[in-house]
Amino acid sequence: MPSIQLLTLIAAFLVTSIISVITGSTSLITVPVMLQTGIEPRTALATNMMALTFMSIGATLPFLKQKTINLSRLPLLILLTLVGSGLGAALLLFVPSKVLPQLVSVFMIAIVIFSLLNHRAGVISKGHPSKIKKFMGYVATLILGIYGGFFSGGYVTMLTAAYVGLFQMTYVEAIATTKLVNIFSSLFATCLFTLSGIIDYPLGIVLSITMFVGGIIGSKIALKLNNLWLRRIFLVTVIILAIKTMMA
Template identity: 60%
Template sequence: MTLFQLFFLVFIFLVTSIIGVVTGSNSLITVPVMLEFGISPTDAIATNMFALIFMSIGGTIPFLKGDILKQRQDIPLLSILTVIGSILGALLVLIIPAETMPLLISVFMIAVLIFSIINKNKGVEKQEKSSPLMEKIGYFLTFLLGVYGGFFSGGYVTTLTATFIGCLNMTFVEAVAITKVLNIFSSLIATAIFMSQGLVDYQLGIILGITMFFGAILGAKWALKMSNLWLKRIFMITVIILAIRNIIGWF
């Protein structure tokens, strides 16, 4: 890898980490760029996942000062479901090509967009507690998305954010904060499996990870200053762009 390519990767990872704290879907941009620079698909996914650990930690730190993370009593359950799913997902990377996954996640993104348009107040205003059925659906989707998060991660946080808002009646800022915590577990588990297979480029991963750490801190501080309405607008715009991009790229 040339010095120019390294600087370009650092720039891409910095920008996506700042914005991705709110929107997610970093890997839908970062992994393809790594592939363009000649990094193999499995190595790109593994090294990107390693860097995401730093981003998730950086994105969580600003939220620790407030009460957002203290108000949810189901974070331990969501974490356990994420860990189990991530283990299964990381094992799938070793046997299933990941190139076709962005198409599936794009379909889900379009569904998220339609749901957000129909339910204007979801995620913007504080909602009543979800029904037992919707909670069960939300927990089940958390597990399934944990599998995907360990497998590829591109669009994982985006769809998880939508699940928390749609099924567990979280506001956008709550969902953004909690998905950062869960992504720490998801990335750690997946990376541990990748490391055991010798797939992580540690030198590149540390450089990109430090970049994402500081980018995520900036992004999280920015998110805390914004209203849920603006977070929703940014989220929806990103979903539209990424869904169209991935569908066109797949075809």
């Protein structure tokens, strides 16, 4: 790969990883950039998944240090995520990924509508969710895990919204939790892609280091912002990405 293209990818992945710690939807930006450099679609998706794993690790470390994550739910969330991610990664080998962007845009618009109608959601802690909401939160984790293992574009965004709406987390709690959960989703999918031999490892290593650093920077910024500002940034980005995806 020419050095100018590599530098372009590094810059795009660094900036995107910093911002997407809060917003999610990393792959809706990084994968198209990879495709524009001539990388084969499945290789782009698989190599991007490898880099996402390291971004999630980097982003999780500051949140763990600040004890922002509720660890009691994690075992079941991780189990459901692993099952879903495995199913989703397997689907990538058989289902064309071109059908997904329009679905993602519809889901994102739904997220915006829900968030505007529930303006306190994620800003003020509402305590413990009901049993029905908690159950739906676990169901959403499984379903979105399938999607995340398959494509990942918009996965963390939708998961963040689900945790705010169903588990009644604040935005900073939801952002922190989804980053930890996404480590397992991305890692499991990456292992399956490794067996399929579709990862560009030299490029993947460079982009993984880049996104690891970006993840640390992004999470430190998120910890300094209050939940109201996190909500504003989240919603504005979701609206922009939804429009961009529909027009693609």
